[in-house]
Amino acid sequence: MYRFRFHGRGGQGIKTASRIFGTAAFLEGFNAQDFPMYGPERRGAPVAAYVRISREPIVSRGYINNPDVVIVGDETLLFDPIADPLRGFGGGVLFVNTPSTPRIELDGHVVTLDITGLALEYIGRTSAISAGVGAVASKIAGFTKSNTLDAVAMELEEIGVPGELIDKNLKLAEVSYDSVPSFDLESLPSIERSDFVDMGVVQVRLDDGYIGVATIANLGNTAIRKTGNWRILKPIIDMDKCTGCKICFAYCPDVSIYMGDDGKAHINYDYCKGCLICSSVCPFKAITMVREVKTL
Amino acid sequence: MSRYRGVRDIPDEEYVAPGSALCAGCAAEIIARHMLKVLGRDTIMVNVPGCYAISTLFPYTAVKVPFVFGVFGGGAAVAQGIRDGLDILREKRGINNERVNYKVVVYVGDGAAYDIGFQSTSAAIHRGLDFYFVCYDNEAYGNTGFQLSGATPYASRTSTSEPVGDSIGNEYRKKDIFEIWRAHGAPYVATISVSHITDMLNKFEKAKEFRGPKLFVALSICPTGWGASEEETIRIARLAVETGMWPLKEAVYGEVRHTFIPRRLKPVEEYLKTQRRFRHLFKPVRREEEIRRIQEAVEEYWRRVRESEAGG
Numbered sequence: 001m002y003r004f005r006f007h008g009r010g011g012q013g014i015k016t017a018s019r020i021f022g023t024a025a026f027l028e029g030f031n032a033q034d035f036p037m038y039g040p041e042r043r044g045a046p047v048a049a050y051v052r053i054s055r056e057p058i059v060s061r062g063y064i065n066n067p068d069v070v071i072v073g074d075e076t077l078l079f080d081p082i083a084d085p086l087r088g089f090g091g092g093v094l095f096v097n098t099p100s101t102p103r104i105e106l107d108g109h110v111v112t113l114d115i116t117g118l119a120l121e122y123i124g125r126t127s128a129i130s131a132g133v134g135a136v137a138s139k140i141a142g143f144t145k146s147n148t149l150d151a152v153a154m155e156l157e158e159i160g161v162p163g164e165l166i167d168k169n170l171k172l173a174e175v176s177y178d179s180v181p182s183f184d185l186e187s188l189p190s191i192e193r194s195d196f197v198d199m200g201v202v203q204v205r206l207d208d209g210y211i212g213v214a215t216i217a218n219l220g221n222t223a224i225r226k227t228g229n230w231r232i233l234k235p236i237i238d239m240d241k242c243t244g245c246k247i248c249f250a251y252c253p254d255v256s257i258y259m260g261d262d263g264k265a266h267i268n269y270d271y272c273k274g275c276l277i278c279s280s281v282c283p284f285k286a287i288t289m290v291r292e293v294k295t296l
Numbered sequence: 297m298s299r300y301r302g303v304r305d306i307p308d309e310e311y312v313a314p315g316s317a318l319c320a321g322c323a324a325e326i327i328a329r330h331m332l333k334v335l336g337r338d339t340i341m342v343n344v345p346g347c348y349a350i351s352t353l354f355p356y357t358a359v360k361v362p363f364v365f366g367v368f369g370g371g372a373a374v375a376q377g378i379r380d381g382l383d384i385l386r387e388k389r390g391i392n393n394e395r396v397n398y399k400v401v402v403y404v405g406d407g408a409a410y411d412i413g414f415q416s417t418s419a420a421i422h423r424g425l426d427f428y429f430v431c432y433d434n435e436a437y438g439n440t441g442f443q444l445s446g447a448t449p450y451a452s453r454t455s456t457s458e459p460v461g462d463s464i465g466n467e468y469r470k471k472d473i474f475e476i477w478r479a480h481g482a483p484y485v486a487t488i489s490v491s492h493i494t495d496m497l498n499k500f501e502k503a504k505e506f507r508g509p510k511l512f513v514a515l516s517i518c519p520t521g522w523g524a525s526e527e528e529t530i531r532i533a534r535l536a537v538e539t540g541m542w543p544l545k546e547a548v549y550g551e552v553r554h555t556f557i558p559r560r561l562k563p564v565e566e567y568l569k570t571q572r573r574f575r576h577l578f579k580p581v582r583r584e585e586e587i588r589r590i591q592e593a594v595e596e597y598w599r600r601v602r603e604s605e606a607g608g
């Protein structure tokens with residue numbers, strides 16, 4: 001059995017990517033099991049999806065804690081303490097959607113591709129990367145291109161994506177498929193061949209036993225979770241136009257605007273999620289927006 | 297008399313930290329932020345399952361006042377326990393410090409307020425519990441994927457009222473929770489909207505004068521469930537008020553007063569068109585009769601308001 005874990009942000013299509021991969025595996029003659037994390041799937045918030053594939057019937061259930069392959073749809077998740085995509089990763093294959101080249105090689109087991117850039121090129125949207133991510137996973141597993149593309153078409157059709165958009169997604173899937181290498185899954189160091197390791201008892205990650213009651217003493221500690229990397233568009237205040245009227249400050253849902261000593265509004269980009277409410281309410285049109293360029 | 301005359305008067309203190317995992321553009325965050333600015337540091341917040349619960353995902357919390365998480369239907373019962381505990385410390389143990397005088401506020405969604413937690417809320421109001429109950433009403437069960445609730449408006453699409461074929465989406469009417477609460481005889485009941493921040497701040501401030509249940513229902517724009525653009529949150533809230541679909545009012549010991557009366561109602565479709573949950577009213581064919589039905593219900597409401605408030 002091989003275990004694939006997908007990480008991404010709500011709205012990126014990570015669940016669909018995992019379904020594409022599961023369906024491709026099925027077309028390849030595998031038994032396949034795919035399912036998303038149950039929990040708050042907010043746009044922009046970390047989400048995960050899981051796929052088990054096996055030549056034998058799969059009796060394991062539950063989240064995957066020891067993935068052979070980890071697929072990361074958003075590079076900024078690598079540093080997110082809640083997403084924690086490398087948890088339990090034993091050195092199989094790691095894929096990261098990023099325009100950068102990897103700094104660690106792990107004997108060629110770290111693969112990268114700028115799927116977001118490709119999505120912008122082929123579909124015109126940065127958020128629709130499911131076809132690319134699904135195709136990359138499929139290629140890593142060594143599945144054929146035709147099964148991969150069939151799986152993309154089937155899954156997108158099922159969620160009601162219109163025909164012409166499916167064609168664009170197929171193009172994205174094909175380019176993504178062609179851009180990454182295949183692996184012989186059987187030879188990966190991490191592969192635990194027995195089906196019995198995580199069988200029966202579901203390994204839910206829980207905290208140590210001494211934390212009996214979930215009490216948080218450090219109020220407001222979400223501040224160490226930077227939501228700034230949710231942004232796709234970035235608001236920018238033109239200080240010459242800002243009158244300090246405080247309207248944007250009043251309406252920011254994420255407490256990301258503060259009034260400076262200069263009497264003007266300032267944005268805290270560590271947290272601003274890029275909703276652009278501030279820009280829409282500013283009576284002086286002092287807030288414009290630019291496309292976010294993510295930095296690690 | 298109003299303490300807050302404009303956004304300049306908004307208190308600087310923040311009792312909510314950034315970094316929570318609610319969707320970008322979510323109005324439930326704006327409401328909580330301003331509610332706590334007025335109620336202040338000496339407040340205990342009770343929350344139950346629903347979107348706002350993810351302000352606090354163990355081991356992180358965005359809320360900077362004491363925050364207690366209860367079961368879905370039990371928000372008001374948890375508040376009763378906290379209030380009783382504090383009162384016992386004061387009355388039986390003779391402790392009198394700021395802590396035993398903490399305010400208790402239940403902050404929950406419409407699923408909790410209108411449906412599953414209705415019984416415990418009704419019972420707490422009946423017992424005259426001294427607490428605030430604030431519902432951020434996003435008009436469906438948002439956290440679990442936007443299913444129909446007793447607060448879902450007529451014709452809204454939800455994941456359990458899909459407008460397939462001839463279906464109109466939700467065929468039921470939204471419960472009038474304001475009137476239901478008012479009928480309990482609560483000292484203070486109010487509706488609020490994020491578009492009218494000073495109105496909201498003043499209502500929270502005014503509620504402090506009363507002992508007993510103080511009940512609020514806030515229209516909570518939900519870009520994700522409503523299928524709206526995040527930056528439109530405030531504009532949509534304003535349209536809800538200006539089309540007359542979300543009246544701003546308060547009732548003091550049952551006496552109703554509208555705090556904003558639109559001089560001319562904007563057509564309801566200006567509001568409906570901003571959200572994908574109502575798209576089937578306009579596409580592929582315009583459902584003229586349904587749109588008119590919604591418009592007429594709003595006009596009928598305001599006709600009665602004008603009659604009674606002019607006469608009274």
Ligand SMILES: Cc1ncc(C[n+]2csc(CCOP(=O)(O)OP(=O)(O)O)c2C)c(N)n1
Pocket residue numbers: 345346347348368369404405406407408409434436437438439440445
């Ligand atoms: C007794 C119980 N039933 C069901 C659930 C699952 N559940 C969690 S949140 C939620 C929806 C809450 O809806 P609402 O109160 O409107 O808040 P929103 O999510 O819209 O903010 C449901 C059904 C639960 N936690 N407990």
Ligand code: SF4
Pocket residue numbers: 237241242243244245246247248249264265281282283284285286287
């Ligand atoms: S709303 Fe515009 S003018 Fe007012 S404080 Fe914000 S940026 Fe400045």
Ligand code: SF4
Pocket residue numbers: 235251252253254255256257267268271272273274275276277278279321
């Ligand atoms: S875009 Fe503006 S309103 Fe939205 S989170 Fe960022 S600063 Fe706040």
Ligand code: SF4
Pocket residue numbers: 042318319321322323324347434438439517518519520521
């Ligand atoms: S689903 Fe709606 S109510 Fe829930 S966090 Fe997202 S925007 Fe807010």
Ligand SMILES: [Mg+2]
Pocket residue numbers: 405406407432433434435436437438439
């Ligand atoms: Mg709700």
